[in-house]
Amino acid sequence: MGPLEPWDWVFTSCGGWCLNAQHMLIRSPRVIAYPPGVCVYCGFPAGTKDHLLPRTVTGEARRQFVAVVPACGECNSLIGSFSQPNISERREWAHAALRRKKRATLDTKDFSEQQLAEFGSGLRGYIESGMRDKQVILARLAWPDDPFYDIAAWQRSGITDPIALGLVDNPFDLERGFGQKT
Secondary structure, three states: OOOOOOOOOOEOOOOOOOOHHHEEEOOOOOOOOOOOOOOOOOOOOOOEEEEOHHHHHHOOOOHHHHHHHEOHHHHHHOOOOOOOOOOHHHHHHHHHHHHHOOOOHHHOOOOOOHHOOOOOHHHHHHHHHHHHHHHHHHHHHHOOOOOOHHHHHHHHHHOOOOOOOOOOOOOOOOOOOOOOOO
């Protein structure tokens, strides 16, 4: 086995705090215990798996040992070869890329029901469609609602303190602004 990755953890075969190297075993979760079928970055249906370290870092030989999380195709593509395994930072990267990609839709003006009534049915339908698309994107950018969502997934995978390992940001870190909706 190669060097330890951030998501690996060491335990002992004797079950105690033994420091005998012959008793030490390494566990490495291949799939982090996020809900299946839900993109960890935006909450959309996930049809792909995002490798937490890109192929440019791992190469093909170690690819099978890289932890993966569920992701929608768009977020997975937007993240590309971003090489930070921290889920919080990957989500921020994906959200920034999504904002850039969907800028025109996010700039869509919101109209009141009274204002919409002034338009013909064709134009009204077009405007309403744009307003719905904007709301969907805003919901993706505000996801997840639970600031402990990532921590719980890593803990279900056997990583008891993912914050200490740098795999997620501390939800109480007010200086970083983590948990603020974008």
